[in-house]
Structures are given as C-alpha cells and as structure tokens.
Amino acid sequence: MDKFLNRPLQTKIISVCVFANVIIFIVNIFLMLGINSLSNDMEMVYQDNRALNQLSEALDNVQDSMTVYLSAKTSDSLENYYISAQRFSDLSSELDDKVTDYSFNRIERNIKYMSQSYLEKVGQTIEAKRGRNVEKYRNYYETSTELYKDISLYITNLNLELFAINSESFIALLKAFRAFELVGVAVMTFVMIGNVIIVTSFVKAMIMPLRRLSDSADEVADGNFDVTLPVVTYNDEVGIVIGAFNKMVISIKEYIEKLKESMEKERYMQEKELMMETHLKDAQLKYLQAQINPHFLFNTLNAGAQLAMMEGADKTYEYVQTVADFFRYNVKSTNHTGNLREEVTLVDNYIQILNVRFSGDIGYDKQVDERLLDYKMPSMILQPIVENAVNHGIREMMGEGKILLKVYREDDDVCISVIDNGKGISDEIKEKILTGSLIHDENSYDNNGIAMDNVISRLRLFAGREDVIEIISEGENKGCEIKIRLPLEGNTECTE
Amino acid sequence: MSKLSEDLYKKRISRQYLILVITLIFVLATLVTGSLYFRFYKNDIVKQSEAKAYDKYFVMITGNYKSDFWQSIYKGALEVAKEANIYVDLLGANLSGDYSCEDLMKIAIASKVDGIIVYANESDTMTELINEAVDSGIPVVTLYGDSTHSERLSFVGIGGYSVGKMYGKQIIDIIKEKRREDFIESDNIDNRTSIKVAVLANADSQDAGQNIIISTMQDTIKDENVTDSEFEVSIVAVDNTNTFSIEESIRDIFLKEEVPDVIVCLNELNTVCTYQAVVDFNMVGEVNILGYYDSVDIVNAIDRGGVYATISIDTKQLGEYSISALLDYYETGNTSEYYLADVTLIDRDNVAEFIQGEDIDG
Numbered sequence: 133m134d135k136f137l138n139r140p141l142q143t144k145i146i147s148v149c150v151f152a153n154v155i156i157f158i159v160n161i162f163l164m165l166g167i168n169s170l171s172n173d174m175e176m177v178y179q180d181n182r183a184l185n186q187l188s189e190a191l192d193n194v195q196d197s198m199t200v201y202l203s204a205k206t207s208d209s210l211e212n213y214y215i216s217a218q219r220f221s222d223l224s225s226e227l228d229d230k231v232t233d234y235s236f237n238r239i240e241r242n243i244k245y246m247s248q249s250y251l252e253k254v255g256q257t258i259e260a261k262r263g264r265n266v267e268k269y270r271n272y273y274e275t276s277t278e279l280y281k282d283i284s285l286y287i288t289n290l291n292l293e294l295f296a297i298n299s300e301s302f303i304a305l306l307k308a309f310r311a312f313e314l315v316g317v318a319v320m321t322f323v324m325i326g327n328v329i330i331v332t333s334f335v336k337a338m339i340m341p342l343r344r345l346s347d348s349a350d351e352v353a354d355g356n357f358d359v360t361l362p363v364v365t366y367n368d369e370v371g372i373v374i375g376a377f378n379k380m381v382i383s384i385k386e387y388i389e390k391l392k393e394s395m396e397k398e399r400y401m402q403e404k405e406l407m408m409e410t411h412l413k414d415a416q417l418k419y420l421q422a423q424i425n426p427h428f429l430f431n432t433l434n435a436g437a438q439l440a441m442m443e444g445a446d447k448t449y450e451y452v453q454t455v456a457d458f459f460r461y462n463v464k465s466t467n468h469t470g471n472l473r474e475e476v477t478l479v480d481n482y483i484q485i486l487n488v489r490f491s492g493d494i495g496y497d498k499q500v501d502e503r504l505l506d507y508k509m510p511s512m513i514l515q516p517i518v519e520n521a522v523n524h525g526i527r528e529m530m531g532e533g534k535i536l537l538k539v540y541r542e543d544d545d546v547c548i549s550v551i552d553n554g555k556g557i558s559d560e561i562k563e564k565i566l567t568g569s570l571i572h573d574e575n576s577y578d579n580n581g582i583a584m585d586n587v588i589s590r591l592r593l594f595a596g597r598e599d600v601i602e603i604i605s606e607g608e609n610k611g612c613e614i615k616i617r618l619p620l621e622g623n624t625e626c627t628e
Numbered sequence: 629m630s631k632l633s634e635d636l637y638k639k640r641i642s643r644q645y646l647i648l649v650i651t652l653i654f655v656l657a658t659l660v661t662g663s664l665y666f667r668f669y670k671n672d673i674v675k676q677s678e679a680k681a682y683d684k685y686f687v688m689i690t691g692n693y694k695s696d697f698w699q700s701i702y703k704g705a706l707e708v709a710k711e712a713n714i715y716v717d718l719l720g721a722n723l724s725g726d727y728s729c730e731d732l733m734k735i736a737i738a739s740k741v742d743g744i745i746v747y748a749n750e751s752d753t754m755t756e757l758i759n760e761a762v763d764s765g766i767p768v769v770t771l772y773g774d775s776t777h778s779e780r781l782s783f784v785g786i787g788g789y790s791v792g793k794m795y796g797k798q799i800i801d802i803i804k805e806k807r808r809e810d811f812i813e814s815d816n817i818d819n820r821t822s823i824k825v826a827v828l829a830n831a832d833s834q835d836a837g838q839n840i841i842i843s844t845m846q847d848t849i850k851d852e853n854v855t856d857s858e859f860e861v862s863i864v865a866v867d868n869t870n871t872f873s874i875e876e877s878i879r880d881i882f883l884k885e886e887v888p889d890v891i892v893c894l895n896e897l898n899t900v901c902t903y904q905a906v907v908d909f910n911m912v913g914e915v916n917i918l919g920y921y922d923s924v925d926i927v928n929a930i931d932r933g934g935v936y937a938t939i940s941i942d943t944k945q946l947g948e949y950s951i952s953a954l955l956d957y958y959e960t961g962n963t964s965e966y967y968l969a970d971v972t973l974i975d976r977d978n979v980a981e982f983i984q985g986e987d988i989d990g
Contacts, residue, residue: 162663232715233715249739282731282734322655327655329648330655340637
C-alpha cells in the first residue's frame with residue numbers, strides 16, 4: 133500500500149480510475165456470462181423435442197424406404213433403407229432407457245426398445261423380400277407397420293409430454309431470467325455506488341494533505357508564522373510541495389527574525405533623538421507661554437529703571453535693573469544651550485530679587501571655580517533648582533534660610549551643587565522627583581514655570597546618562613543638597 | 629494548528645482509507661453473493677428433472693384403466709413394486725387412441741419390458757401373444773381374467789367359486805323373502821311366481837371365471853332345497869364390443885315385458901349401469917341388484933337400498949399378488965400358479981363400515 137501511495141499523483145489517479153473501470157468490467161463479464169448461460173439453457177429447452185422430431189423423421193424414412201423397396205425393389209430404395217435404418221438406429225440408441233417416476237422417461241425407454249424390435253422386424257421383412265417369400269414378408273410388413281404406428285404414437289405422446297414439461301421449464305427459465313435481470317441491476321447499482329465511494333474517498337485522501345497545505349499557507353499569508361507545518365505523508369507531488377513549503381516558511385521566519393533585530397536597534401536610536409527634541413520643545417513652549425509677560429515686563433521695568441535713575445533713587449534703580457536682567461535672560465535664551473556663567477548670573481539675579489521681595493531673608497553664598505564658567509550646558513537649569521530650594525526648603529524659615537551654590541570639578545566631571553539648610557526632603561519624595569512621578573502643581577504661584585522633571589530630563593538627555601542629578605538630604609530639617617554632575621569631556625568651550 | 633487538529637486530520641485520512649477498504653470488500657462480496665445466488669437458483673431449476681431410477685420395468689395391461697377397480701389394483705401393485713425398486717406402468721393410460729389388450733400386449737413385447745401383468749382372456753390371439761412374450765423372455769402374469777392354455781407364469785384373480793357361492797346365498801335370501809311375502813299375500817301356493825334371475829355376462833369373451841361364478845351360483849341355490857320352479861336363471865349377454873354398448877344392452881333388459889327380479893352383475897360398470905337403469909325406470913325395490921366391486925357409487929347405492937348386495941374384492945391384494953408373482957419368478961425362477969384375492973360381501977348390514985372405511989381411506 134505504502135509503495136503505491138508513494139507513486140506520483142498521476143499514477144495514483146489513473147490507477148484508481150482503471151481500478152473502478154475494471155470492477156465495472158468484471159461485473160459486466162459476470163452479467164454477460166449469466167445471460168449467456170441462461171440463453172444457452174433456453175436454447176436447449178426444446179432440444180429434446182427437436183431430437184424427437186428428428187427421430188420421428190428417421191422413422192418415417194425407414195418405413196417409407198422399406199415400403200418403396202417392397203413395392204418396387206429398386207436398389208436405390210434399398211440403399212435409402214440402409215442409410216435411414218442406420219440413422220434411425222443411431223438416433224434411437226441415444227435414447228435413455230432409465231425407468232423413473234416420470235412417464236416421459238418410461239416412454240423414452242419404450243421407444244428405444246420398440247425401435248430395436250421395429251428395426252429387427254423391418255430387417256426381417258427386407259430379408260424375406262429378397263428371398264421372395266411373399267407370405268412371410270407380407271406378414272412381417274404388417275407387424276412392422278403396426279410397430280411403426282405404435283412408435284409414431286409413442287413419439288407423438290412423448291413429444292407432447294416433453295413439450296408440456298419443457299414449457300414449464302421454459303417459463304421457469306424465463307422467470308430466472310427476470311430474476312437475473314433484477315439481481316444484475318442490483319449488483320450493478322451496488323458496485324457503481326461502491327465505485328463512486330471508492331473514487332471519492334481515494335481522491336479525498338489524496339487531496340487532504342493539499343487542503344491542509346492550503347490551510348497552512350492561508351495562515352502564513354495572514355502573518356502567523358507559528359503554524360504547525362504539515363507533515364509530508366507520501367512522496368508524491370503533494371508531498372514535495374509540502375516539503376518545499378515547510379522549508380520556505382522556516383527560512384522566512386529566520387529572515388524576519390534578523391530583520392526585527394536590526395529594526396529594534398534603529399528604533400532605539402531614533403527614539404532617543406526624538407525624546408531630546410520633545411523635551412526641548414516642551415521647555416520652549418513653557419518659555420513662550422511665559423514670554424508674553426517677560427517682554428512687556430522687561431520693557432516696563434526698563435522704563436521704571438530709567439525713571440528711578442532720573443529721580444535719583446539708586447536702590448530702586450538697581451533693583452528694577454536686576455529684575456529686568458532676570459527677565460532679559462529669560463527672553464534671550466531661545467537658544468537651547470547656554471553656558472554656566474549665564475546660569476550662575478541668573479541665580480544671582482534671582483536671589484537678589486527675592487531678597488528685595490522678602491527684605492534680605494535669604495543668605496546666599498557662592499563657591500564657584502571660575503575656570504568652569506564657560507562650560508556649555510542647557511539653559512534654565514540652575515534657576516529652577518534654586519527656586520525649588522527656596523520655595524520648598526527655606527521659605528518658612530524667615531531670615532535663617534541659606535543657600536550655597538557650588539561649582540567645582542570632580543575627576544572629569546563638572547559638579548554644580550545647590551545646598552540649602554531648609555526642611556530637607558524625605559526619601560519618598562526624593563525618589564518621586566528622580567523618577568519624575570511627582571505631581572506637578574501647574575497653578576502654584578510664584579514660579580518660573582519650569583518643573584523639576586523637565587530639568588532632570590533635559591540634564592539626562594544632555595549628559596546621556598542617568599546619574600546626572602543627585603539629591604542628598606540627611607533628613608527632616610537638615611537641609612538638602614542637589615548635585616548636578618556633568619561630563620567635562622567633549623565640551624569644547626571649556627577653558628581647559 | 630494544534631495537536632488536536634493534527635490528530636483529527638490523521639483520523640480523517642485513515643477513515644477515508646477504511647471506507648475504501650470496506651467498500652472494496654463490499655463490492656467483492658456483492659459480486660460473489662450475486663453469482664452464488666444465481667448459481668444456486670439455476671441449479672434448482674435444472675435439478676427438477678432428476679428422479680429416482682428403478683431397476684425393473686413391469687407393465688400392467690387392463691381393460692378399462694379408468695375404472696376404480698383397475699385403478700385400485702394398479703395402485704396396490706405400484707406400491708409393492710416401488711418397495712422392490714420396480715416401476716409398474718399402466719400401459720395404455722397415457723396413449724391416445726383406443727387400444728385393446730392384445731394391441732397393448734404387442735407394444736409391451738416390442739418394448740421388451742421386464743414383466744407383463746395382463747387382463748387376459750381365453751382367446752387364441754391372447755394365448756399366442758402370451759406365448760410370444762414368454763418366448764422372448766418376458767414373464768407374464770394374468771390378472772383377473774386367465775388364459776389357461778398359455779404359458780403364463782401364474783394367474784392372479786378372485787375365486788369364481790366363492791363369488792358364485794355368495795351370489796347364490798343372496799339369491800336364496802331373496803327367494804326366501806319372496807316366499808314369505810307370497811305366503812302372506814295368497815292362500816294358494818300354486819300361484820307362486822318364480823324368481824327370475826338374470827346374470828349379465830360379457831358377450832365376447834370365453835371367460836372361464838364368469839362361467840364358474842354362474843354355475844356355482846346355480847348349484848348353491850339348488851343345494852338349499854329350492855325347487856326349480858321357484859327360480860329361473862338366465863344369462864343375458866351384454867354387448868361389450870364397443871364403449872357405449874354395455875349401457876344400451878342393459879337398458880334393453882328393462883324395456884322387455886318381463887323384467888328380472890334379480891340382476892347379477894359381474895363387473896363394476898355393469899353394476900353402475902344397472903343401478904342407474906333401475907333408478908331411471910323407477911323399479912327400486914322391485915329389482916334386486918347383486919353388484920360387483922365396492923366403488924363409492926355402489927356402496928352408496930347399497931346404503932340407499934338401490935343395490936341389494938355387492939362383493940368387495942381386495943383390489944389392493946390383487947395388485948400385490950401380481951407383483952409378488954413376478955418377483956418370485958425373478959428371485960426363485962418359480963412361483964405359485966394361482967393367487968386368489970379375498971372377497972367380502974357387502975349388504976345393508978355391513979355397508980356402514982365400508983362407507984366409514986372409505987372415508988378413512990379417502
């Protein structure tokens with residue numbers, strides 16, 4: 133079976149068709165044989181009657197030729213007599229001499245023996261005629277004629293009886309014929325149905341792997357490469373196609389895997405860039421929102437400063453000038469990178485403004501390494517940090533609050549520390565600030581509008597590392613230090 | 629695709645192959661069954677013509693083979709013969725045309741049968757034919773009618789003597805009854821009328837049996853101290869030369885001036901004809917019929933009083949004897965020359981049991 137199933141598709145289909153046809157052919161042969169045998173039987177039904185007719189004819193011939201010989205004594209008639217007597221004797225000896233319950237058998241037997249007696253008598257008649265024994269041959273003639281009549285009668289009787297019996301068997305055969313027809317049609321029908329089922333099931337069995345293949349192909353087409361690959365059942369064309377398909381799916385899968393990897397890398401790069409841009413945009417947006425006021429304020433303040441100078445109020449002039457400077461920096465710094473000097477100046481101005489507002493309550497100290505002031509860094513970094521320190525750290529302390537700004541070099545890094553002696557920050561909030569999850573209150577008054585998380589994000593992006601900012605607080609009311617660590621390397625405008 | 633569907637798929641493929649194999653077997657089975665069924669069916673038809681074959685073939689040649697009497701004998705013979713694996717044919721029964729016993733004898737001889745049972749007579753032709761048959765090696769048994777001068781093997785029949793005696797006794801009974809009636813009716817003893825007895829005898833044959841019956845009958849009556857004046861026996865020859873003459877000649881009797889008081893019939897057909905004539909001429913009671921054989925009609929007639937008495941011949945026994953005579957010959961080369969079957973008288977007294985008996989037989 134397997135050997136056959138491994139043959140090419142063409143061979144298999146042809147074999148199945150041939151097989152179905154052969155079965156039909158065999159059935160037909162059977163039917164034909166049956167019909168043949170039946171019609172043979174039918175032919176033979178009246179065979180007995182025909183044989184009897186021949187016998188009767190032969191008998192007539194014997195009698196006729198004998199009569200002719202007796203009346204004319206021609207040598208032709210004698211020859212005729214011999215021929216016909218021989219024929220009659222042959223025919224009669226073929227008769228059956230069985231005695232059975234059937235009367236025709238017995239009649240047949242009687243005919244056989246009577247024929248023998250008759251031939252004997254006829255022979256004697258002829259002999260007597262030859263010997264010209266008139267008395268004797270006349271006597272024999274009468275006897276044989278009587279026998280002739282009796283035999284004829286018997287033959288007629290037998291004929292009739294056989295005819296009746298044969299008619300019966302003829303009818304029986306006819307019935308058998310009808311029955312055969314019925315059986316034949318039934319067999320044909322069954323075999324045909326069987327054939328249809330055989331062909332159908334075979335084709336189904338052959339097509340099934342193909343269908344399965346198409347199902348798998350469909351699934352692959354829908355993008356699912358994790359299909360169970362169809363098993364190669366037999367090495368026919370379908371098997372080959374399935375094998376090829378399986379290989380293809382596997383190699384496509386591998387290829388996609390590689391592609392995915394390189395895509396992942398590229399995506400990571402793009403994402404980084406995109407993030408930088410987004411945060412800057414965000415900061416700028418914040419500036420722009422704030423800019424409306426600063427420009428107006430800046431001009432107004434300039435006018436105020438000039439007025440104060442003309443009136444000779446020097447302190448007021450200085451204060452208004454500082455405020456104006458503060459806002460000028462804000463307005464000016466559209467460029468995203470500034471340098472450390474500007475940042476420090478901004479913090480100076482901011483503290484000075486606050487001291488005027490809060491009448492010198494904040495103690496401000498600077499420990500700055502001048503060499504590092506040209507260090508390039510994102511603008512608007514330090515001021516928000518200092519603002520946070522003031523707002524959340526020392527606002528409540530009234531005069532005792534102190535802020536220390538330190539710029540120094542540590543190893544290859546530039547370090548900027550804003551140290552206050554205020555409330556300090558709990559570890560929980562520290563964590564929140566660093567991960568950017570502290571909920572930012574947009575409506576809080578009195579800030580520059582730039583939140584800590586923005587600052588941290590920008591610093592991280594700028595430095596390209598995570599540990600760019602550090603919050604050091606030793607606990608409640610023990611102050612806080614915010615330490616920014618920026619790499620010195622690659623910063624071209626650095627003095628060294 | 630899961631493992632489940634994989635299994636399903638495999639299952640489906642194997643199911644397809646299973647269907648294929650089953651169908652194949654089914655188709656082959658249908659073919660084989662169809663051809664076998666047909667073969668047996670046809671064999672049945674062909675088998676019909678096969679039958680038991682017998683060793684020997686005897687023929688029985690009788691007069692009127694259609695009568696109950698001969699049919700009954702034939703049946704008895706056939707029964708015994710079949711036991712010995714012999715078939716007996718009632719020759720002439722299936723021949724169209726009218727054949728005399730002599731014609732049938734010729735056919736039987738020509739057919740070289742194994743034995744002939746013939747209803748013979750004393751004619752020369754019959755004797756010659758029997759001799760011819762015996763010469764050609766066929767044993768012949770005469771049945772019911774004998775051919776005493778021939779070389780027949782044996783005779784199977786009924787004792788004419790005992791039948792004659794029975795008839796005689798019945799006639800005496802009738803005479804005695806008549807005497808009594810006369811005694812009552814008339815004072816004058818001289819006025820007594822004599823009883824006329826007519827015996828219907830076949831005209832054509834020199835049947836010895838028939839003569840024995842008649843003479844025994846006469847002797848019996850005489851022995852019973854009956855004077856000649858009291859009875860008169862006449863033999864009426866019935867013309868049996870052609871088929872319908874019997875009936876006519878019997879009717880002739882009734883058309884004469886003096887109708888006999890007692891009519892003795894010596895065969896079945898005569899009895900039936902006479903009875904019918906008596907009924908037709910409205911002479912039941914006046915004419916007493918002594919019948920022959922116990923066919924249903926005759927027994928019924930006794931029951932109704934139309935027939936005075938009849939004799940019952942054990943026909944079956946006749947048949948049996950004829951076969952055993954032939955069988956004895958084949959076994960021992962010899963057999964007894966005479967076989968006589970039992971004869972019983974049936975009159976009104978015992979007719980009931982014969983009717984019953986027939987019912988049971990029938």
